[in-house]
Amino acid sequence: MDPIQRLTEVFERFPGIGPRQARRFVQFLLSQRAGYRNDLALAIRELGAHTQQCNACFRWFVKDSQANIFCNICSNEGRDAHVLFVVEKDADIENVERSGFRGKYFVLGGTIPLATEEPEKFVRMRELVARIDADASLGKLKEVILGLSATAEGDHTRVMIAEKLRAPAEAFSLKITALGRGLSTGSELEYADPDTIASALSSRQ
Amino acid sequence: MDPIQRLTEVFERFPGIGPRQARRFVQFLLSQRAGYRNDLALAIRELGAHTQQCNACFRWFVKDSQANIFCNICSNEGRDAHVLFVVEKDADIENVERSGFRGKYFVLGGTIPLATEEPEKFVRMRELVARIDADASLGKLKEVILGLSATAEGDHTRVMIAEKLRAPAEAFSLKITALGRGLSTGSELEYADPDTIASALSSRQ
């Protein structure tokens, strides 16, 4: 197939990119020097060679000379191992770090669609249970925070995960918590939904 | 002045209405029957005659035959008089009611701009203190919830009001609380600001 068309179609699979912007990307690349394109191609091809997925939290990190299998957070003895913050995706971690959280993480890999029969295809449930078993049996873990989105699919995922974690939670006396709901920065009472107001009321202080 | 132009200018003062929409309003009115315009004029003129501002919470309500000076919430013995929910404007009350809150209200009338020297010009501070004194001296009031917007101006207003309420709060052993912050319905961790995440973490349950 036509290489311009082929590359356009590859870019269309990028998240949030439609046909028009995919074509603009290709035009942009055509107008760059060959050196630029070669650098980009190399960076993409070597992305895999230079990165790896953390064996503990499953986020991607850059390999270093020590051939660590754990990311810098998971291998950091100074982090609080009593709290495990379960997030949907890698990008959430950066954001939670900015809030000052200093515990550990686990990347679920997504949310569970409302209608699916196979939740395991969408999120790392088994891996999460294994991680919790391992941490808890060492007596370190006390709490698992389910940091899902405040959306229908996020709520559904939270309920299903909480169900799955009921047995280990009882076995190891773990608290399973969810992030507090309330007014988020910038919101006004007049436009808030009743659930958010009720949450903000019950978490008032 | 030209009555079309004059009415256009009156409509331009309506909240959120620019010159173009003001003109469309006038065109709309011109295209209606005279009866419609007369009904609207009557409704506007009699708005004052048929409504009054509650002497306790300052929201507007429809007069009834008993010539009450208190609105149906303030005069309702069944409402919980231990909690006073301070809101910015009338419209907030409808929304808080939908969340299931069953205490009392006070309408502040707005927020305090960051730079003003005269907060009393923007919000009913003295009236709020008077209301709290009255309720608390009867031994009913236990808590004042400052239900301000989660914005810079809302935060500023909350701080200034809390300062003003420090003396009566001590005198009557009142709790002064603020609505909980956190993820509001629909928000995702990746796009939440650090303050919201920190609040959601501290109010996790």
Added chain:
Amino acid sequence: MDPIQRLTEVFERFPGIGPRQARRFVQFLLSQRAGYRNDLALAIRELGAHTQQCNACFRWFVKDSQANIFCNICSNEGRDAHVLFVVEKDADIENVERSGFRGKYFVLGGTIPLATEEPEKFVRMRELVARIDADASLGKLKEVILGLSATAEGDHTRVMIAEKLRAPAEAFSLKITALGRGLSTGSELEYADPDTIASALSSRQ
């Protein structure tokens, strides 16, 4: 019914106004002095007393002491009576005036929905034919410009009006024209639709 609720419902019928903004209008009026509301009510009620619809072009204008039945454009001998610009609504006239047009106007009163059997209910077709007959029989009129929106409904209206005007156009040797299509200010070739480009090509100069 509750006067607050009633006025809210009247404002909801204003063009482009939903329930929330209608409520804000009422709250805004409640917070104004009674004098302001009375002035507004008077302005609305007297709108009809001080304005009238031009007998020639059907736009609304402010009455003056001479009790004219024609608006200042229709009664202006200096305007070019050879060209009649048919517009959808009063507001279009202001905009066309800014473009420098100095002929005459006729306000159709809207567009004809695609599916209606009764076009006369939506636009002043008979009145337009009568106006054209009157002007053309005096030998003044040479051209009728159908200034409809460049939308599906505007095109449909233009076709139906042109059909209706075929007989008078032949009888009086009138040109029936439509506004040129092309790139409007601010548009780029990459985002223009094929029809617009084809029009812009055929009207290139």
Added chain:
Amino acid sequence: MDPIQRLTEVFERFPGIGPRQARRFVQFLLSQRAGYRNDLALAIRELGAHTQQCNACFRWFVKDSQANIFCNICSNEGRDAHVLFVVEKDADIENVERSGFRGKYFVLGGTIPLATEEPEKFVRMRELVARIDADASLGKLKEVILGLSATAEGDHTRVMIAEKLRAPAEAFSLKITALGRGLSTGSELEYADPDTIASALSSRQ
């Protein structure tokens, strides 16, 4: 540097892509199989090897076995060589083709900023003059359509190019035209700017 960070920065240089979306691209690539990344890298690297810029119109096209130096439009004897349509960028050509135009093209490569002293750095002016000289001296070319955007920068570019083409236009009796302005599909008279209405009036038919 960190390969995740490096690739993020490369994607940030893509047109219309900010830091957040650049990061999402990298996360997306990390989550794909290595085979996918290798295919993408190959497609980017070989983009240059498989494409070339047309020697006549300067748009990019896919090389074929005949090692043509002209794109399929420029080498197509069936296209009308009397008209040369000057566009800003490759993507414009696809759009103009959909309008039914069947002449030839020239890709200018951009527009001339209002404040620059060096227009040659932004658009292919010399190449355009050379192309016109070549075509016109063969007696084929009759008209050059300046298909610039209907924006301030597009207008400026059109004026500067027209100035540059004045000498060849006189020498070869060429018409230099611009696309017609008017209402573009979807626009309404009430919201059109005066220039657009004036253009639509002068190109009425």
